[in-house]
Amino acid sequence: MRVYNFAAGPATLPVEVLEQARAELTDWDGSGMSVMEVSHRGKPFIGLAEQAEADLRELLAVPANYRVLFLQGGASAQFSAIPLNLAAADGSVDYVNTGAWSKKAIGEARRLVARVNVIADEAASKYTTVPAREALRPTAGAAYLHYTPNETIGGVEFPYVPDSGSVPLVADMSSTILSRPLDVARFGLIYAGAQKNIGPAGLVVVIVREDLIGHARAGTPALYDYKAMADEGSMLNTPPTFAWYLAGLTFKWLKAQGGLKVIGARNEAKAQLLYQAIDASGFYANPVAVNCRSWMNVPFTLADARLDPVFLAEARAAGLTNLEGHRSVGGMRASIYNAMPLAGVQALVQFMQEFQGRHG
Amino acid sequence: MRVYNFAAGPATLPVEVLEQARAELTDWDGSGMSVMEVSHRGKPFIGLAEQAEADLRELLAVPANYRVLFLQGGASAQFSAIPLNLAAADGSVDYVNTGAWSKKAIGEARRLVARVNVIADEAASKYTTVPAREALRPTAGAAYLHYTPNETIGGVEFPYVPDSGSVPLVADMSSTILSRPLDVARFGLIYAGAQKNIGPAGLVVVIVREDLIGHARAGTPALYDYKAMADEGSMLNTPPTFAWYLAGLTFKWLKAQGGLKVIGARNEAKAQLLYQAIDASGFYANPVAVNCRSWMNVPFTLADARLDPVFLAEARAAGLTNLEGHRSVGGMRASIYNAMPLAGVQALVQFMQEFQGRHG
Numbered sequence: 001m002r003v004y005n006f007a008a009g010p011a012t013l014p015v016e017v018l019e020q021a022r023a024e025l026t027d028w029d030g031s032g033m034s035v036m037e038v039s040h041r042g043k044p045f046i047g048l049a050e051q052a053e054a055d056l057r058e059l060l061a062v063p064a065n066y067r068v069l070f071l072q073g074g075a076s077a078q079f080s081a082i083p084l085n086l087a088a089a090d091g092s093v094d095y096v097n098t099g100a101w102s103k104k105a106i107g108e109a110r111r112l113v114a115r116v117n118v119i120a121d122e123a124a125s126k127y128t129t130v131p132a133r134e135a136l137r138p139t140a141g142a143a144y145l146h147y148t149p150n151e152t153i154g155g156v157e158f159p160y161v162p163d164s165g166s167v168p169l170v171a172d173m174s175s176t177i178l179s180r181p182l183d184v185a186r187f188g189l190i191y192a193g194a195q196k197n198i199g200p201a202g203l204v205v206v207i208v209r210e211d212l213i214g215h216a217r218a219g220t221p222a223l224y225d226y227k228a229m230a231d232e233g234s235m236l237n238t239p240p241t242f243a244w245y246l247a248g249l250t251f252k253w254l255k256a257q258g259g260l261k262v263i264g265a266r267n268e269a270k271a272q273l274l275y276q277a278i279d280a281s282g283f284y285a286n287p288v289a290v291n292c293r294s295w296m297n298v299p300f301t302l303a304d305a306r307l308d309p310v311f312l313a314e315a316r317a318a319g320l321t322n323l324e325g326h327r328s329v330g331g332m333r334a335s336i337y338n339a340m341p342l343a344g345v346q347a348l349v350q351f352m353q354e355f356q357g358r359h360g
Numbered sequence: 361m362r363v364y365n366f367a368a369g370p371a372t373l374p375v376e377v378l379e380q381a382r383a384e385l386t387d388w389d390g391s392g393m394s395v396m397e398v399s400h401r402g403k404p405f406i407g408l409a410e411q412a413e414a415d416l417r418e419l420l421a422v423p424a425n426y427r428v429l430f431l432q433g434g435a436s437a438q439f440s441a442i443p444l445n446l447a448a449a450d451g452s453v454d455y456v457n458t459g460a461w462s463k464k465a466i467g468e469a470r471r472l473v474a475r476v477n478v479i480a481d482e483a484a485s486k487y488t489t490v491p492a493r494e495a496l497r498p499t500a501g502a503a504y505l506h507y508t509p510n511e512t513i514g515g516v517e518f519p520y521v522p523d524s525g526s527v528p529l530v531a532d533m534s535s536t537i538l539s540r541p542l543d544v545a546r547f548g549l550i551y552a553g554a555q556k557n558i559g560p561a562g563l564v565v566v567i568v569r570e571d572l573i574g575h576a577r578a579g580t581p582a583l584y585d586y587k588a589m590a591d592e593g594s595m596l597n598t599p600p601t602f603a604w605y606l607a608g609l610t611f612k613w614l615k616a617q618g619g620l621k622v623i624g625a626r627n628e629a630k631a632q633l634l635y636q637a638i639d640a641s642g643f644y645a646n647p648v649a650v651n652c653r654s655w656m657n658v659p660f661t662l663a664d665a666r667l668d669p670v671f672l673a674e675a676r677a678a679g680l681t682n683l684e685g686h687r688s689v690g691g692m693r694a695s696i697y698n699a700m701p702l703a704g705v706q707a708l709v710q711f712m713q714e715f716q717g718r719h720g
Contacts, residue, residue, distance in 0.1 A: 202600030
């Protein structure tokens with residue numbers, strides 16, 4: 001009995017991926033061992049790891065001059081690794097603040113770089129929109145420009161890729177990677193914690209242009225040094241093998257769905273269905289500017305917040321789980337990543353309409 | 361069809377643990393979700409996480425003034441985190457070199473601390489023994505004394521816990537933790553990558569005395585700061601939830617076996633059976649001094665190294681896998697962690713005797 005799970009991350013995975021993992025959990029590929037139990041240095045796992053990277057490269061059409069790293073520590077580790085690898089301690093870096101995850105990245109950068117320039121901050125809108133394209137002007141001499149294409153908590157997504165000129169563009173794509181086609185060549189570095197659109201928690205994927213590798217400052221922990229990791233195929237130490245395996249299954253699943261164009265169209269349709277239901281209701285509301293509403297994370301409120309616990313309890317009883325908004329903001333949030341089928345969003349919309357009928 | 365898997369890590373897991381994980385992989389605890397898909401902030405996962413810590417504390421009788429952290433990055437991340445948290449950049453630290461993993465810890469410390477004192481180095485014995493107990497005298501002013509109780513590659517294990525006086529004792533217990541009872545109070549900090557005796561790769565357990573927390577130097581990445589992690593119950597960022605879950609199942613399994621006294625007696629019996637077979641054979645040899653032979657990792661050579669590939673191929677055909685020695689040393693190695701049953705060691709010994717009969 002599976003439910004529709006709208007958690008923001010760790011999030012629902014494709015049921016086909018879980019079923020394959022289950023089928024071979026104690027005997028992977030006829031080895032008589034779980035994939036968790038085999039050496040990361042052995043040919044079978046190396047083959048798996050290389051195939052996962054090849055499939056990800058194919059899905060995102062990653063140019064040849066980019067390295068793909070499979071690391072530990074999640075996106076939060078990259079909040080530190082990016083300044084340690086790309087900027088000097090007395091250097092200057094640019095950040096855009098569009099909400100909670102931007103703020104975390106900025107906070108860690110401030111501990112590690114002398115000048116953190118917040119070149120745009122959407123506080124005035126209460127983080128319900130993104131800066132105008134022309135407002136994003138990199139600071140002269142900045143080592144990079146960091147932004148958060150999709151804010152998981154606020155549900156705000158950039159409808160464009162900023163133009164940072166010769167300053168490398170760095171993006172925390174944790175909650176939007178693989179949701180649609182992407183022009184990787186526009187970026188210096190992309191990173192994404194796995195636990196939304198890639199696989200389980202405990203893995204972060206970094207896609208980084210080669211010329212940005214090899215400049216880690218002295219005192220950077222070895223596992224945070226992109227060059228040390230790239231030189232060893234992300235196996236300077238033992239990688240999180242099971243997470244890598246599940247990521248590989250997810251990439252295969254995405255290819256079997258038809259790739260990112262098909263997935264993107266499906267995600268847009270799912271999001272539009274939900275936003276239209278919210279906007280048409282007169283009972284539910286989403287505060288985000290229409291042109292930058294997230295396809296992945298849809299926060300919404302009820303006309304009467306006292307009904308929130310009733311909504312959540314009845315939703316749970318209807319097989320729709322984890323609809324609580326983030327603890328920092330309250331309300332509701334439906335995360336509808338790649339693995340959430342259209343049927344799940346349809347079931348949510350139907351439930352919302354019935355709930356309104358009973359309580360509205 | 362399961363094999364007996366003698367891999368050094370990632371290593372075999374208790375089959376009962378894998379079978380439980382498989383049974384509930386798509387529907388954990390009646391939730392309709394995999395444990396991989398639930399929020400780490402939700403009550404069900406918090407309950408799981410707290411129970412895992414409680415079970416580990418019970419197994420090791422961890423004193424109340426120690427914190428237990430569940431982190432990412434494996435033991436290699438701790439090679440950096442330990443100096444960053446416990447020593448000043450211009451400080452002094454002591455290390456004991458008993459083999460490959462000691463060397464890695466020393467190498468990373470040298471990048472992060474001005475004075476790394478190698479107070480004992482067993483190079484003269486080719487790392488087949490450990491220093492005499494009385495030879496281990498901490499340097500005045502050292503921030504800590506680090507050693508590797510069990511060398512996974514060399515198969516050398518300390519038969520005693522060093523007396524470091526008032527200098528905190530720090531131990532990489534990756535390949536020996538939970539193999540027998542331990543007096544945690546002798547240590548300032550214990551760390552262990554999970555992928556041998558705890559669970560899958562992607563998790564490291566740190567047990568650290570409270571007074572050693574809160575002294576991370578400026579510029580330490582947030583996820584490497586013990587205080588930041590301890591304050592958030594190891595959830596400053598999203599933890600590797602599935603690895604934590606499997607660790608919890610393994611702790612429950614250890615308790616069901618009767619705890620560490622029972623496990624320790626079983627491990628000693630397994631090791632003695634194998635070493636006796638090697639010593640009595642006149643065909644197989646183990647180079648390690650008898651008083652410090654590892655209970656967990658048993659390297660051995662054949663009288664004629666040209667038979668190595670034949671041995672490995674025939675062993676594999678007999679359902680005994682991953683007996684290759686580490687690529688840096690060659691020969692054979694049987695890792696016989698907690699999850700390797702006595703029957704597996706018996707099968708290996710029988711195979712070794714038959715192989716000698718055919719080829720000796």
